[in-house]
Amino acid sequence: MTAPNGSAAGASAITVRGLTMAYGDFVLQRDLDFTIDTGDIFVIMGGSGCGKSTLLCHMIGLNEPAKGEILYGEESFTRAAPGRRMEMLRRIGVLYQSGALWSSMTLAENVALPLGEFTDLSPGEVREVARLKLALVGLAGFEDYYPSDISGGMRKRAGLARAMALDPDILFFDEPGAGLDPISSRLLDDLIVELRDSLGATIVVVTHELASIFAIATNSVFLDAESRTMIATGVPTELRDRSTDQRVRRFLRRGEA
Amino acid sequence: MSIAASPTTELTVQRDPAGTLVVRLAGPWRLQSGLPPLAEVARELAGPLPPTITFDTRDLTFWDSSVLAFLAGTSRLARERGVEVDRSGLPEGLRRLLALAEAVPEKADARAAEVDDLFVERLGERVIEAQRLFERELEFVGQLVLSFGRALRGRARFRASDLALLIQQSGFDALPIVTLVTFLLGLILAFVGAIQLQTFGATIYVADLVGVAMVRDMGALITGIIMAGRSGAAFAAQLGSMKVTQEIDALETMAISSLDFLVLPRVIALVLMMPLLTLYGDAMGILGGGFVGVTMLGLSPTEYLLQTVDAVNTTHVVGGVVKGTVYGALIAVAGCLRGVQSGRSSSAVGDAATSAVVTSIVAIIFACGVFAFVFYALGI
Numbered sequence: 001m002t003a004p005n006g007s008a009a010g011a012s013a014i015t016v017r018g019l020t021m022a023y024g025d026f027v028l029q030r031d032l033d034f035t036i037d038t039g040d041i042f043v044i045m046g047g048s049g050c051g052k053s054t055l056l057c058h059m060i061g062l063n064e065p066a067k068g069e070i071l072y073g074e075e076s077f078t079r080a081a082p083g084r085r086m087e088m089l090r091r092i093g094v095l096y097q098s099g100a101l102w103s104s105m106t107l108a109e110n111v112a113l114p115l116g117e118f119t120d121l122s123p124g125e126v127r128e129v130a131r132l133k134l135a136l137v138g139l140a141g142f143e144d145y146y147p148s149d150i151s152g153g154m155r156k157r158a159g160l161a162r163a164m165a166l167d168p169d170i171l172f173f174d175e176p177g178a179g180l181d182p183i184s185s186r187l188l189d190d191l192i193v194e195l196r197d198s199l200g201a202t203i204v205v206v207t208h209e210l211a212s213i214f215a216i217a218t219n220s221v222f223l224d225a226e227s228r229t230m231i232a233t234g235v236p237t238e239l240r241d242r243s244t245d246q247r248v249r250r251f252l253r254r255g256e257a
Numbered sequence: 258m259s260i261a262a263s264p265t266t267e268l269t270v271q272r273d274p275a276g277t278l279v280v281r282l283a284g285p286w287r288l289q290s291g292l293p294p295l296a297e298v299a300r301e302l303a304g305p306l307p308p309t310i311t312f313d314t315r316d317l318t319f320w321d322s323s324v325l326a327f328l329a330g331t332s333r334l335a336r337e338r339g340v341e342v343d344r345s346g347l348p349e350g351l352r353r354l355l356a357l358a359e360a361v362p363e364k365a366d367a368r369a370a371e372v373d374d375l376f377v378e379r380l381g382e383r384v385i386e387a388q389r390l391f392e393r394e395l396e397f398v399g400q401l402v403l404s405f406g407r408a409l410r411g412r413a414r415f416r417a418s419d420l421a422l423l424i425q426q427s428g429f430d431a432l433p434i435v436t437l438v439t440f441l442l443g444l445i446l447a448f449v450g451a452i453q454l455q456t457f458g459a460t461i462y463v464a465d466l467v468g469v470a471m472v473r474d475m476g477a478l479i480t481g482i483i484m485a486g487r488s489g490a491a492f493a494a495q496l497g498s499m500k501v502t503q504e505i506d507a508l509e510t511m512a513i514s515s516l517d518f519l520v521l522p523r524v525i526a527l528v529l530m531m532p533l534l535t536l537y538g539d540a541m542g543i544l545g546g547g548f549v550g551v552t553m554l555g556l557s558p559t560e561y562l563l564q565t566v567d568a569v570n571t572t573h574v575v576g577g578v579v580k581g582t583v584y585g586a587l588i589a590v591a592g593c594l595r596g597v598q599s600g601r602s603s604s605a606v607g608d609a610a611t612s613a614v615v616t617s618i619v620a621i622i623f624a625c626g627v628f629a630f631v632f633y634a635l636g637i
Contacts, residue, residue, distance in 0.1 A: 094510045113511075117511075
């Protein structure tokens with residue numbers, strides 16, 4: 001969080017430097033260079049199969065770069081020792097595409113697990129904080145439900161409660177609107193903006209939903225599947241109106257150049 | 258010439274006086290009754306090439322994908338031979354669908370290329386792949402040992418309730434099947450022995466045979482194979498589907514080791530339960546042998562029991578339990594390894610479960626052989 005940590009808004013939260021992503025010999029994206037500022041809602045966009053989600057996986061350490069590196073603040077995440085990496089990971093939260101709640105645990109236990117692992121709270125306090133986090137995403141009263149008992153939208157919100165459990169500095173969202181009806185999707189967008197404003201967190205969102213992009217993004221990067229690199233970066237509404245690149249304009253105007 | 262595919266459908270391919278190839282389709286063409294034969298067009302195009310192909314569909318009463326596929330094929334043949342196709346004779350819907358199918362040109366490298374590799378090349382790739390897999394397996398076992406070290410120092414993080422549930426699932430819940438199989442095994446051993454021993458009038462030694470065989474080897478082996486099919490497959494399937502749903506990713510990005518949290522409790526549960534299940538299986542096998550002895554061979558229960566106690570010594574029991582424990586560790590490690598290695602699709606989870614059972618059974622039989630050799634060398 002910005003306020004408690006005292007990190008100034010405008011400082012870089014994440015820097016991606018010369019990143020090349022590849023599966024074996026197959027290069028997915030190359031030469032990615034961009035900076036995400038603290039307090040931004042940063043959107044990673046592009047057509048299907050361009051490597052948006054893979055870029056997210058690189059940023060949270062699930063995939064290793066073929067070349068280049070990722071920095072959190074001034075510190076390299078890619079080159080950090082495993083132990084230090086674990087510490088850095090505790091500053092982030094991730095909402096996976098389908099929620100990825102641990103299916104053998106109740107919602108409260110899902111949220112409580114990181115709290116129990118990384119804080120000195122007593123079991124009673126952990127339970128209290130878990131209840132609060134679930135209430136923040138509108139799931140008060142659902143503490144003892146299992147992930148299989150609730151709807152897809154609720155699973156996503158519960159996943160968000162778990163991602164926020166440790167008050168992370170940076171929250172990652174993988175396709176937050178996928179599989180949600182328009183209203184739930186809109187509510188989730190509102191929640192994302194609210195979290196940024198109230199917690200001061202930096203938010204990174206992978207999505208291709210235009211409504212959502214224009215509503216929340218303060219900065220973005222556009223990945224292109226054909227040329228296999230980033231072809232634009234900036235505020236999405238400005239890119240839509242002023243970009244000189246046909247591909248970017250077409251994407252942001254639903255196919256109309 | 259004319260072809261009648263069913264009583265009412267008709268395909269005619271013929272040349273008009275100007276040399277144009279006229280393809281006439283008539284009747285109701287339905288996918289269920291087959292496609293208009295493209296070979297007719299191909300045969301005509303094999304001869305002198307016509308300048309254009311036209312279509313006559315005035316008597317076409319019904320069409321679906323069958324006609325569309327035929328027309329797409331005709332267009333392709335014509336394109337290959339440089340013959341023009343005049344589509345004006347086609348119904349509006351067919352023309353639009355054809356245009357749609359041709360809107361995006363075929364991606365040249367999208368079809369999987371059938372590469373005819375050299376045998377040596379394929380062999381080399383297989384060997385490199387096998388070596389890479391083996392390294393990953395060694396790494397997994399090494400990581401597991403480290404994780405076990407953390408557990409001993411009380412720093413591994415898994416939930417006691419998870420361990421308790423796993424102990425129940427892989428221990429207590431397995432009792433019925435272990436009872437059934439080991440009891441029957443004891444029965445079978447007794448029958449096999451009885452037939453041989455009866456010829457010497459030494460049926461009492463059936464007790465020795467069943468007792469020693471069960472306690473030394475068969476109890477642990479059969480229980481191990483049951484557990485490979487039960488728990489080994491279950492572990493692989495559980496961890497594999499957790500990979501599909503990204504639950505393992507969620508653990509890793511939360512800085513919680515999936516090895517500590519998921520694999521370790523499974524290994525501990527099975528290593529704790531296998532010795533107990535082995536002892537239980539031994540007892541059930543002896544009971545099965547006794548059942549045959551008492552009901553078919555005319556031995557008294559006391560007699561059979563005393564003979565068994567006489568034949569079986571502590572070394573046999575301890576040896577069997579040690580084997581069972583090792584089998585338990587092998588099953589759990591193989592099951593979890595295959596689960597963690599699983600791909601991210603439902604068919605990959607099935608493959609992981611299959612592979613877990615195969616790996617565990619091979620490992621158990623291999624270990625059984627090693628034990629036989631070592632015990633023989635030690636004179637046990």
